[in-house]
Amino acid sequence: MSEPVQILLVEDNPVVMLGLSQLLRAAGYAVAEARTGAEGLWLATEGVRDLILLDVVLPDCSGVELCRRIKANPALSGTFVVLLSSVQTASEQQATGLDAGADGYIARPIENRELVARVHSLVRIQQAELALRRAQGELEQRVRERTEELTQANAALQAAAERQRRYAERLKILRSIDQAILEVQAPTMIAEVALSGLHRLLPLGQASVVELTSGHERAIVLATYNQGVAQGGSWALTEEQLRLSRTLQLGKPRRVRRTANLFQVPDPQHHLHGKTWEGIVDLPLIARGKLIGALNLASDAVNAFDEEHLEIAHELASQLAITIQHARLLEEVYQGRERLRALSLRLVEVQEQERRALALELHDQFGQLLTGLKLGLELSLPGLPEPVRKELTESKALVDDLIGRVRRLSLDLRPPMLDDFGLIPAVEAHIRRFSKQCDIQVEFRHTPVTERWPAKLETAVYRIVQEALTNIARHAGVKTAVVRVWQAGGRLGVQIEDHGQGFDVERALAAGMSSGLAGMRERALLLEGEFSVESAPGAGTQLTVEFPLPTAEAENEAEMVENDYD
Template sequence: MSRPVTDKQFRALIENSGDGLALIAADGSILYASPPGARILGRDAITSIGRPALDLVHAQDLSRACTFCQRLRQTPGTSPSCQVRVQHQDGSWRWLEITASNLLDDPGVGAIVTNFRDISERKQAEEEHGQALARTHAARNAAETAAERLRAIQTITDAALGYLTLDESLRELLSRTRIVLAGDAAAILLLQEEQRQLTFRAVQGLDTAATNAVPLDDDIVGRIAKEGKPLIFEDLAELERGNPALKQRIRSLLGAPLLAEGDVIGVVFVGTASLCRFSEEDLRLLQLVADRAATVIEHARLFDQVRAGRERAQNLSQQLLEAQEAERRRLARELHDEIGQALTAVKLNLQGVQRAADPAIAGRLDESVAIVDRALQQVRNLSLDLRPSMLDDLGLVSALRWYLDKQAQRAGFVGEFVAGPMAIRAPANLETACFRVAQEALTNIVRHAKAKHVRMELREAGGELSLFIRDDGVGFDVAAARQRAVGGGSLGLLGMQERVVLSRGRIDIQSAAGRGTEIHVRLPLVPTLPPLERRSRRREP
């Protein structure tokens, strides 16, 4: 059977508790503070009596404490809680967790009973945890920002830009840069040193009046070029000088120089219509754009130089081939007209002498006539090899059929020639190129292939002249032959490729040891530009 708790036991329980206990009067003054409560606040329990409890509460927590007291008075019988900072005797502030019960109407108590404990360490731990969470959140935000920047950099430096023309690449760079930097306008200008000015090459978000040439003494774009470093202009309205049309359209601007091997070749800038505080990170990103644009521009210039050199080389090769064909035509004509006629006259004279000659020398005259016949045939063959007259007179189909039959008889293979209907006769230079390619291919077959059957097809389709030659010979290693051609060997293969390229055509050679050879040549009947020139023409404004 339980015994009632004595006053001494109850006092011992209160005085040795870890929590503080206080009785608050209806007017908010302290009626009683337990010794543990006094120790929590570093105060004497006796001197605390009669003092308003709210006097100890931190000013920032006073409103919350008053609301707590008001709610406590309005809901007797409940035990709400709150957390406030209360001043310690040493002047420091301690966090207390207070639980109270309104027993003002209880005749035996007549007070608000409060139980409180020091939770300063817990609050400090919570604060440190909150700070750690804030740091984690900030780090996550920084990582996300860095990831966004990385995506922006990847967007700007996308390798796909390399497949665009110069102007297309610059426009795409500006478009992506405006999106990343949230700009209203952007432009790329190139330096014209002889005129001491910058001219707009790519523009977005600016009207025509703002895109006139900019002198190097300009306080905005010209300054970036002169100083050769990226700059931020927070408010263009504060500048006394500068392009008026540009200042009217743009309020804040950041720009960076385009550098090629350390030399300024232009400027890129991004601007906003309203005031904007660009960051150093924005400036670094724009410099990345500038470096990318400078690389694209420099590559384009090198490309133009290569194109010009290639065009000069092609023109020279074309002139050499034309001169060669003209010289062959002249030699063929002289062999046929001059030497051929002279040998024919010698033959006729010898035959005249034969009719009246002494039988003793008839044998020698017969031999001389035979020698002249062989010389005439050799002259005719040489003349035809140099330039077959039927190519000019009868056209490509007749010339190819004749040459295939001739080589077949000489080498002992079976020749098959197939020609499709031709809507129109091809240009003379194209017929010459096609015949020379076929001539070189058949020469290689006779010399190396040991073929038993050779098929040649000539067709017109899709605006192209198509020549197809196939043999069943021993074949060869095409890659190795091309490598030898680069080193000065296999000149026949190199000559075929050069003629086709100069005619703006394509050649495909398929071969392997023991599997014969297939050569497919496509020559455009309508003159076209080569790939390099097509791309360069697209760059022209």
């Protein structure tokens, strides 16, 4: 049978003491009695008390102050204290008691049943707290028992975390190399990025990345690391250095101790003597089974380059080989693309020259011949019989039509006005001819022109306007259109707009349905322009092209490239 709950009743009124003691004992509680504060404090400290019912007004002290002293005692801090008072029952007075640490405050008079119920509730709370403290004690004991295990496990976790940190650092460096190749950086930049990160993983004193030329007759140092600084190299190894390198000659790893670094910068007399390093590792850079260079590492650390260090170095060497080779391939592709672009520009220029020559031939030769023929017919008309005059008049009309056709063909091939007066007058003249021939009114808007643009740009814009208006006449089904030309922010722009039938742009380009559209886009791309078409069936078409206006330096470089194809 469990022990009854121990209650200490501190009350100076004998009648109240008697009534409360009998009530609580009848409810099954063991009751100890104290009539003063001093007696109550002594009984509280001498025995085990689960609950203290404490009168607020005592002959020798305040019950609130006694509560504060009880709660300040570490041995009694877990004992529940409930203040009783029939005098100090105001809310503020009860709050003062609760602030002193009391777990409850009962204002009298109060029904016996309610008093017992409150005591029952407080006892349940006290016992629950006691059980919680016991459980906490057991838990703390278990924690103490597990602390040693956790300490050992923590050491293992720290070691694993350090390995993970180093592995994450390895991944970070490899990602930086990937980023370098994605940004189309040169091999020297890739090597510099690699060495700048590698020194955080390995005890490096000196390092270099060396690339072999295609015939292995030369070796170029792409980047070096020395005394905490990684920088681009681009200097060649001497013949002696290349000959003595087992890695560059045979493509095999080399690991030596306490010797000079073969890949150091030679002195002016090309001697290879220099500082002695504690450890040196040379790893071949092999891409697709082909030796393309070497990764050289040197350190002053004792027992430098352990197995983990070598694993990191091998991994980086593999990645370096692939990225350097890819960078070289990208350089070749870029250079080939630039050569192709320059050749395309040259072909366009030659085409325009041929157009110009043919236009001049038509105008000067055929035009003059036809004009002479026309004059001859006109001079022959007087005095001829009527039937003959009629036939010659019809022939003269055919000659007039042929002269007009030759003139239009000459202007379409290459209008002289484009060369003599520039883009704006040439476009205005073409729009007038176009409007007259096709019965389409074209509104031309342009910004003020203060200087001539490069001939290539003027030709490109003129041809784009020419082709776009031709497409409008063939497909748009409209009677009006707008052409805009502007210069702003270092760019030359042209826009041709109509509100006609429109079309599906992606479908037309993908299916090759519009050679004119493809040609305009090709002209724009050749001059590094931005080409866009906004259109949809029934919604009209807006074609916009913007070209960057070249600087003087860019024009000089372009001329040098083009001269290679002259």
